[in-house]
Amino acid sequence: MKCKEIVKKILGVINPGEEVTMKELYKRLLNLGYNISMQRLKMIIHYHMLHKYLGRKYFKGKYYYYLIYGR
Numbered sequence: 856m857k858c859k860e861i862v863k864k865i866l867g868v869i870n871p872g873e874e875v876t877m878k879e880l881y882k883r884l885l886n887l888g889y890n891i892s893m894q895r896l897k898m899i900i901h902y903h904m905l906h907k908y909l910g911r912k913y914f915k916g917k918y919y920y921y922l923i924y925g926r
Contacts, residue, residue, distance in 0.1 A: 861891065
């Protein structure tokens with residue numbers, strides 16, 4: 856799967872106004888049938904999506920991701 860396709864799928868999994876952890880994103884993608892490793896997911900979010908589509912917030916020892924840009 857190409858990077859652009861994965862970015863679109865991740866944006867489709869997160870609802871506006873919702874804050875999710877990396878594990879929750881991973882579980883949602885697996886439930887939809889996309890086979891991706893956790894390391895690849897982290898790399899795509901960090902290099903292709905963070906500060907462009909997704910924001911990151913640190914709260915009680917965990918990072919939460921939320922949409923900056925609407926679908």
